[in-house]
Amino acid sequence: MEAKTLFDKIWDSHVVRSIENGPDVIYIDRHYIHEVTSPQAFNGLRQRGIQVFRPQKTIATADHNIPTKDQHLEIRDELSRNQVARLAENCKTFGIEYFGLNNPKNGIVHVVGPELGYTLPGMTIVCGDSHTSTHGAFGAIAFGIGTSEVEMVLSAQCIVQPKPKKMRITVNGQPGCGVTSKDIIMHIIAEISAGGGAGYFVEFAGTAITSLSMEARMTLCNMSIEMGSRGGFIAPDETTFNYLRSIPSLQGVASLDAAEAQWRKLKTDNDAIFDKELVFDAACIKPMITYGTNPGMGIPVDASIPLGDTGGNEATFAKALNYMGFKPGYKMLGHPIDYVFIGSCTNGRIEDFRAFAQIIKGRRKAANVTALVVPGSKKVEEMMQNEGLTKIYEEAGFEVRQPGCSSCLAMNDDKIPAGKYAVSTSNRNFEGRQGPGARTLLASPLTAAAAAITGTISDPREFLKN
Amino acid sequence: MPIAKFDITESTCVPLPLENIDTDQIIPARFLSATSREGFGENLFRDWRYLKNGQKNMDFVLNNQAFGGKTLVAGKNFGSGSSREHAVWAVYDYGFRIVVSSFFADIFKNNALNNGLLPIVIPEELLKKLLKLVTDNPSAKVGIDLEKQVFTVLPTGDSVNFEINAYKKECLLKGLDDVDFLLGMKEGITGYEKRQNTAQ
Numbered sequence: 001m002e003a004k005t006l007f008d009k010i011w012d013s014h015v016v017r018s019i020e021n022g023p024d025v026i027y028i029d030r031h032y033i034h035e036v037t038s039p040q041a042f043n044g045l046r047q048r049g050i051q052v053f054r055p056q057k058t059i060a061t062a063d064h065n066i067p068t069k070d071q072h073l074e075i076r077d078e079l080s081r082n083q084v085a086r087l088a089e090n091c092k093t094f095g096i097e098y099f100g101l102n103n104p105k106n107g108i109v110h111v112v113g114p115e116l117g118y119t120l121p122g123m124t125i126v127c128g129d130s131h132t133s134t135h136g137a138f139g140a141i142a143f144g145i146g147t148s149e150v151e152m153v154l155s156a157q158c159i160v161q162p163k164p165k166k167m168r169i170t171v172n173g174q175p176g177c178g179v180t181s182k183d184i185i186m187h188i189i190a191e192i193s194a195g196g197g198a199g200y201f202v203e204f205a206g207t208a209i210t211s212l213s214m215e216a217r218m219t220l221c222n223m224s225i226e227m228g229s230r231g232g233f234i235a236p237d238e239t240t241f242n243y244l245r246s247i248p249s250l251q252g253v254a255s256l257d258a259a260e261a262q263w264r265k266l267k268t269d270n271d272a273i274f275d276k277e278l279v280f281d282a283a284c285i286k287p288m289i290t291y292g293t294n295p296g297m298g299i300p301v302d303a304s305i306p307l308g309d310t311g312g313n314e315a316t317f318a319k320a321l322n323y324m325g326f327k328p329g330y331k332m333l334g335h336p337i338d339y340v341f342i343g344s345c346t347n348g349r350i351e352d353f354r355a356f357a358q359i360i361k362g363r364r365k366a367a368n369v370t371a372l373v374v375p376g377s378k379k380v381e382e383m384m385q386n387e388g389l390t391k392i393y394e395e396a397g398f399e400v401r402q403p404g405c406s407s408c409l410a411m412n413d414d415k416i417p418a419g420k421y422a423v424s425t426s427n428r429n430f431e432g433r434q435g436p437g438a439r440t441l442l443a444s445p446l447t448a449a450a451a452a453i454t455g456t457i458s459d460p461r462e463f464l465k466n
Numbered sequence: 467m468p469i470a471k472f473d474i475t476e477s478t479c480v481p482l483p484l485e486n487i488d489t490d491q492i493i494p495a496r497f498l499s500a501t502s503r504e505g506f507g508e509n510l511f512r513d514w515r516y517l518k519n520g521q522k523n524m525d526f527v528l529n530n531q532a533f534g535g536k537t538l539v540a541g542k543n544f545g546s547g548s549s550r551e552h553a554v555w556a557v558y559d560y561g562f563r564i565v566v567s568s569f570f571a572d573i574f575k576n577n578a579l580n581n582g583l584l585p586i587v588i589p590e591e592l593l594k595k596l597l598k599l600v601t602d603n604p605s606a607k608v609g610i611d612l613e614k615q616v617f618t619v620l621p622t623g624d625s626v627n628f629e630i631n632a633y634k635k636e637c638l639l640k641g642l643d644d645v646d647f648l649l650g651m652k653e654g655i656t657g658y659e660k661r662q663n664t665a666q
């Protein structure tokens with residue numbers, strides 16, 4: 001039998017029809033929706049006069065534009081209030097399960113899906129959000145789609161999609177102290193650029209990957225979109241199965257054992273051929289930070305900003321540095337910062353808050369820093385309280401908010417003011433991403449914590465020496 | 467909903483010689499709170515088009531009256547980042563029907579094709595030449611033959627074939643939409659579900 005990649009195995013088993021000289025019609029096992037990219041899709045259904053084909057395969061949550069304060073009150077912003085109300089109404093009309101504000105299952109779509117057991121190995125998963133790649137941590141083909149495609153899934157549980165090429169990225173060895181999965185993926189993106197993965201779906205492999213926890217894997221897969229790839233995933237293993245067995249809603253489910261036997265087969269065959277293979281050494285990866293306006297513009301936190309764009313577009317490079325207020329060759333360590341944001345679908349899970357607390361505990365944040373701590377879900381919020389993390393943060397001078405996407409894309413009030421520097425555990429440092437004129441420095445929770453304490457760009461390894 | 471048939475054969479161009487233009491620049495997140503598809507063109511490239519004081523940034527190409535047309539020409543990796551289809555709606559609503567670059571972010575490309583906006587990939591060298599040509603000569607036109615998949619820089623005669631899959635080409639030329647296509651194959655989909663035992 002022909003050797004196949006895991007991607008081929010899952011994709012091929014979901015092809016309902018291959019269009020000649022065209023894309024494939026792919027069946028979707030799990031569809032997540034949120035308030036921002038779904039209303040126009042439901043409008044389409046109404047105009048066509050049709051129902052949602054398989055409502056039980058879609059899960060909805062409100063996360064993108066919601067406030068992170070006083071969630072028990074009515075949303076003040078009229079457009080946001082309207083958008084959230086429309087989602088609730090659409091879910092009610094079309095019979096879709098919805099986790100609205102104050103529902104104990106509410107949170108960022110890519111945090112709640114996995115933690116509630118809706119994301120499983122071998123699935124095809126889509127959502128009108130590019131960070132759907134997060135769910136690849138479970139060995140699922142998961143990717144972001146546009147609203148027209150959301151309408152396709154609601155209408156027929158399928159999308160029409162060209163099959164991407166396949167890339168394998170192997171990270172061998174083990175990373176050093178203070179290096180997280182966020183640093184691993186930021187290192188890879190810096191090496192291959194923000195467009196280096198375009199046209200590919202990536203399988204991550206190697207000992208540095210397989211030794212990661214599920215939450216660390218989610219961070220890694222989450223940012224696979226930031227190198228332009230269609231998505232990224234990791235073959236399921238014992239770590240995956242143990243995580244799934246710990247989810248209350250999946251415990252005691254009789255079919256789970258049978259499913260697990262199938263999931264164990266989800267592996268790339270030894271002789272399978274990828275369109276592209278890249279290999280990295282984890283020992284060479286340092287804590288990372290970005291200096292520019294796309295996630296490919298990243299360097300080790302103790303390095304200097306490059307003197308020019310290696311890709312040769314000086315206009316783009318100069319525009320980015322001008323926006324950030326940096327000069328070529330500048331060493332960023334010690335540069336004063338104004339804000340720290342920990343949260344988002346990239347680093348808003350309990351392990352991220354534990355890592356952050358590791359450095360924060362018993363210290364106080366620098367006086368010049370405004371720090372925002374935003375849990376990824378109600379469940380994470382509750383765990384933070386139960387584990388005493390919320391108390392540690394508050395004693396250190398941090399403001400702990402309620403769950404949501406918050407400052408990651410600043411659709412709500414959590415905006416960074418123009419010209420201010422924010423060390424952020426989120427995923428994008430685009431111009432204006434965290435508010436018009438805001439200057440984002442992407443980093444891991446450890447690097448963000450070090451910056452919060454010193455008030456400057458700092459090396460987290462200084463805090464982890466004992 | 468059915469899209470408008472693609473019938474453009476030639477057009478002048480608006481040059482935007484920056485790379486990695488992400489969808490947050492095309493339409494910033496704070497303008498995503500609408501629940502319909504219309505009106506996003508007003509805020510296309512909002513933070514580049516307007517200064518902090520709300521005045522138009524006259525250095526930005528969309529505010530330069532010399533430039534216009536149905537074709538936007540941009541540096542490589544256009545449309546990266548967020549999956550927001552609002553970015554395509556904004557480009558289309560502003561009046562563009564074609565975007566030319568040396569490569570597009572995957573989600574943007576799919577979204578564009580689903581809305582009647584034609585993404586044309588041309589080689590990096592030709593892109594650089596075209597950007598310079600239209601910057602120096604705003605009245606320079608390009609030719610688009612979607613049926614034959616040929617893109618031509620008319621003043622120089624430089625001509626390249628561009629790729630588009632046969633299915634999507636037909637959708638654009640005839641104004642067809644994927645949802646109608648999928649609704650027409652419901653039997654095949656329920657058949658798949660029966661085989662996989664996955665209807666529920």
